[in-house]
Amino acid sequence: MTIAVTASTDAGFEDFRGMLARMTREGQLRSVGKEVKPQHMTALIGQSPTALLFERVEAYDIPVVGGLFWTRARTASALGWPEAELGRRFAQGVARPFAPVMVENPPCQQKVVLGDDVDLSALPIPFMHQKDGGPYISAGIAFADDPDLGPNAGCYRLMFRTRREMAIDLFTASDLRRYYTRHFERGEPMPIAVAIGVHAFEHMGAAYKAPAGVDEMEIAGGLRGAPARLAACKTVPLKVPAHAEIVLEGELLPNGWTADEGPFGEFAGMQGDLKHNPIFRVNAITHRENPIFYALQMPWENDWLNGPATEAACMRILGLIGVQATAVRATEGGCCGWSVVAAIKKRAGEGKNAIAALLALPVVKQVIVTDDDIDIDDPAQVEWAVTFRCQADKDVVVLSGLKGKHVDPSQRPWDLKPGELPTTAKFGIDATIPEGIPAFRYERIEPAFRSAVQLRDYL
């Protein structure tokens, strides 16, 4: 069986399949021809050095792909950007949004299933983590609209309940929760559509926490450097990416936060709690010919979707305080948001200025600042700088009582009263050369006659 991982026929517009084809060419995605059970896919993807496309999934005729954003390298490949440029390119895209354009007869509606014929169990929705409450759609982009607030797109997880119903996680504050609350208070269902299998530009645009009133698909256009292509849904007054592999159309029922949902393996790498959430009733499934189901893998794949936005925010805030950053990395162990390493061209005191600014960002909890001679993509170099350029009693900055996040168990969120928000301590390490120490004290050793020989001439 050959899966059509080929570029879109839509000349000049790279869609999800075009992205997969390019990732395959770049060695970041490979296909698995042997039949696999849906409950085994996450474990297999976790063991793979590349993203995987399962061509044959037991009892389904829909292939499944996963692990596309599991590493910085794969994220860069999906976007078609150099690894070192993720933050910079993201910032450029956000600064230059494009209004989407509409497409007639879109690929995402090549097949349409309506009403009682809808059966979500016909989709290979995987069971991903041992303690999950059920199978999950993890790569769904939910689209909604509001006459006052405008269109909105965001990433939300959905748990399989029945052939027509999913539970959607609207537990934490979000634009979609805000939209839904207005409907819930009126006792009315709210139309939404969920797109599965969209290009990295549209996915990352939807993951971006855009200010209220900003259309995430305009951000997606900025990232792409060309307008996103949208299509009108069949049964709800909403627009979705025209080249999405699969689209679920329906309504959030006005049941409020009553349906059991979770636990689910969360973005911070820990098994989450059982929650109660609204129900998404699906009234139509539209999809491409021979659709590909995308199963986003927690936690790193979810985290890397936000990594470029974190790096862009860091560069922006350092620019605002006049610190020249040469590189910023949102690192994986910090879920691409909690932990940041920045290299700067330092003037006196700016190591700590940078720490203060970066720790002011809502999520960032720990920061390392180095000079610009350190390759911050090399953990050994960063550790070397921390070891030899830092005196802990002078160069470690600790701040207490800042805004925290419930997801961090070290903040003991279970001790909070209802409605009480967590606070957290944060720290930064100034690993720049201390003021008053001349640079020659850090002169690196250099192999003798390094430029005179090349190893390849001896192998």
Place this chain on the structure above:
Amino acid sequence: MSDTPSPLAARILALLQQPTFFWQVIDALSDQTYRATLEAWSEVREGHDLDRDEHGRYWLKTAP
């Protein structure tokens, strides 16, 4: 929906007499395809109220 559960749904209902993780449902029905298990799970949820505990385990609300 018929009042008589399908054989697969009946097996799930029997499991849900006591607190059960979803993975235990899949495991107990490993002689079936995953898709068949999901279809039966849908049937169970459409026809019965399920309770949950803080660990995420399911059981039938009518069970003691």
